[in-house]
Amino acid sequence: MSEIHLEQVTVTVPTHDGEREILHETTLHLVEQRIVLIGPNGSGKSTLARLVNGLVPATTGRVLVDGLDVAREGRDVRRRVGFMFTDPSAQLVMPTAREDVALSLRRQVRDKAERLASADRVLADFGLEGFGDRSVHALSGGEGQLLALAGVLATEPSILVADEPTTLLDLGNSRKIGGLLLGIPQQLVLVTHDLELAARCDRALLVRGGRVERDGIPAEVIEHYRRTA
Numbered sequence: 132m133s134e135i136h137l138e139q140v141t142v143t144v145p146t147h148d149g150e151r152e153i154l155h156e157t158t159l160h161l162v163e164q165r166i167v168l169i170g171p172n173g174s175g176k177s178t179l180a181r182l183v184n185g186l187v188p189a190t191t192g193r194v195l196v197d198g199l200d201v202a203r204e205g206r207d208v209r210r211r212v213g214f215m216f217t218d219p220s221a222q223l224v225m226p227t228a229r230e231d232v233a234l235s236l237r238r239q240v241r242d243k244a245e246r247l248a249s250a251d252r253v254l255a256d257f258g259l260e261g262f263g264d265r266s267v268h269a270l271s272g273g274e275g276q277l278l279a280l281a282g283v284l285a286t287e288p289s290i291l292v293a294d295e296p297t298t299l300l301d302l303g304n305s306r307k308i309g310g311l312l313l314g315i316p317q318q319l320v321l322v323t324h325d326l327e328l329a330a331r332c333d334r335a336l337l338v339r340g341g342r343v344e345r346d347g348i349p350a351e352v353i354e355h356y357r358r359t360a
C-alpha cells in the first residue's frame with residue numbers, strides 16, 4: 132500500500148487585505164487502503180485531497196507520497212497519483228471514448244493500433260463495450276464518470292484521489308461508481324458527502340473549518356458528524 136505523509140502542512144490563500152488560512156497546520160500519515168474525507172461545504176476537504184498530487188501546493192510544511200516530495204518531485208508524484216473530478220468533462224480530453232482511454236495508455240502501449248485495441252478492452256471491462264466511437268461530450272453523467280475512471284486507472288496509479296466523484300450521479304450510477312471505487316486495489320482518497328459510501332471506507336477524516344476535527348473509524352467519525360452538523 133502507498134503512504135501519504137503530511138508534515139505540518141498549512142495552506143493559505145491571498146485575500147484583498149492579506150491572506151486567509153484554508154488549512155490549519157495538519158500532520159497526517161495515511162496508510163489505509165480507503166480513506167474518506169467528509170465535512171461541511173467549504174471546510175477544506177478538496178484542499179486536503181489536492182495536496183496529494185500538488186494541484187494545491189502546501190504553503191508551509193511538506194507532503195510526501197511514497198517518500199517523494201510533492202513540491203520537488205511533482206512529476207513522479209503525478210505519475211503515481213490519479214485524480215478523478217466531480218465532473219468527468221474536466222478530464223475527458225480526446226474526441227472519442229476510445230482515443231481518451233488510448234491517451235491514458237500511451238506509456239504502457241507504444242504501438243498505436245495496439246493501444247486503440249487495448250482501449251477497447253478497457254472500455255469493455257468498465258461496461259462501455261461499443262462506446263469506442265462515441266464522442267466524450269455525448270455521454271450521460273454515469274457513462275462519462277465510468278469513462279473517466281477507466282481512463283485514470285489505465286494510467287496504473289498507485290493512489291487514486293477522487294473528489295466527490297458521485298455527486299452528479301443518480302442513485303444507481305452513484306452506487307455503481309462508488310462500488311467500483313471501493314473495489315480498486317489501489318489506495319483511495321475519497322472526498323464525499325455520501326455517508327453510506329464513507330461508512331464503507333477504512334478510515335475517515337472529518338474536516339471542519341480547515342482542521343481535521345475527527346480521525347478514525349468511519350462509523351464513529353460519521354456519528355460525530357451527524358450529531359454536530
Ligand SMILES: Nc1ncnc2c1ncn2[C@@H]1O[C@H](COP(=O)(O)OP(=O)(O)OP(=O)(O)O)[C@@H](O)[C@H]1O
Pocket residue numbers: 144153170171172173174175176177178179
Ligand atoms: N484558490 C483559492 N482561493 C481562495 N479561496 C479558496 C481557494 N481554494 C479554496 N478556497 C476556499 O477555501 C475553503 C475550503 O475550500 P475547499 O474546496 O477545500 O472546501 P470543501 O470542503 O472541499 O468544500 P465542498 O464540500 O463545498 O466542495 C473554501 O472557503 C474555499 O472558498
